[in-house]
Amino acid sequence: MIIAVCEDEKIFLQIIRNKILDYARRKDIDAEIKLFLSGAAFTKCEEHFDIVFMDIDLGKENGMDIINAYRKNHKSINIILTSHTEEIANGYKVRAFRFLSKPIQDQALFEALDEAVLLLGKSRRYIGWCDGEEKVIHEEEIIYVEAGDKYSGIRTSEGFYRVKYTITEMKQQLDPLDFYMPHRSYIVNMNYIDKIEEEKIYLINREKIKISRLKRKDFRTKFFDFIRRKSVYGN
Helix, strand or coil, rough: CEEEEECCCCCHHHHHHHHHHHHHHHEEEEEEEEEEEEEEHHCCCCCCCCEEECEECCCCEEHHHHHHHCCCCCCEEEEEEEHHHHHHHHHHHHHEEEEEEECHHHHHHHHHHHHHHHHCCCCEEEEEECEEEEHHHHHHHHEEECCCCEEEEEEEEEEEEEEEECCHHHHHCCCCEEEEEEECCCEEEEEHHHEEEECCCCCCCCEEEEHHHHHHHHHHHHHHHHHHHHHHHHH
């Protein structure tokens, strides 16, 4: 797991880090923890995190605003840290997974991590290769999948990677609520669509994907269903 902790008080930052490491040792989990003393520092880091611990009160910064901005391009499990219990009512706005009251109690933290690990176990990941290097790719990082001869290519914001699955196998594995196959050579993650036209999909990375003539009507239906679901439920 790759975990971020954003907390503006150094002593609390180290306490939370040590508690997470203790949990990881007990559960025999390989955990990489990155620490941030400000929302600005967290925002500058463009890495994907499996779990984010975010303090609400970051001096002049609001942790809720920071995590809400992060959610636009990343899909992480967000655990909010706060001394202000009245803020819990606003948790739905950032899809908070848990609220932990400060000072953090071990039992509450470990229970939250247990649930987060369980949820992460259900999130599909892929091993991709690029220039001889391996990379773990989370499903939510995929912008689109492109068909190859024996392999498929996965485009993420960081590059283009080859995976061992055919595009048919990828279609069977990816979440049908987020992914759509508008053409036999491509599967698109609808979270990364900037706009659509009659024959083309424009992605946020400025690439364009053709929509098969036979799938245009179905694609528009699925895409607008996706937009409505996002606007209502936020996921």
